[in-house]
Amino acid sequence: MTYRVGYAPGVYDLFHIGHLNILRHARSRCDHLVAGVVSDAMAVRAKGRAPVVPLAERLEIVRSVRHVDAAFVETEPEKVRAWQQVRFDVLFKGDDWRGTDKGRRLEKDMAAVGVEVVYLPYTVHTSSSLLRRTLDRRAGPA
Secondary structure, three states, rough: OOOOEEEEOOOOOOHHHHHHHHHHHHHHHOEEEEEEEOHHHHHHHHHHOOOOOOHHHHHHHHHHOOOOOEEEEOOOOHHHHHHHHOOEEEEEEEHHHHHHHHHHHHHHHHHOOOOEHHHHHOOOOOOOHHHHHHHHHHHHOO
């Protein structure tokens, strides 16, 4: 049996059950799980706003999850760059990426370096964006 290193990238802002589910499911499908925690600057580029929880705290939270063997700060959007540093065999993403342009691009890029992309169930009822909107509504106008 082959030893498999898994990689689960994400912002992991406002850590919630969806994040835990992805990490739990990912770890069950590999021997060693590395969580890629997206930098604040990269999160701004990808999502248009900074995370609520700063990178150092998100990194510590993710490192503390028992399903995670190591955490890596992801500073570039191309997953091949992360692969060059981490050398994972399988990359895990939420199934909300499946069939999308970005998912197909990810699959193509990862196939070029021999990495399998596995989609895991996305927790629809909870997301950091939803939590953030709820908190913004409760806080009211600034």
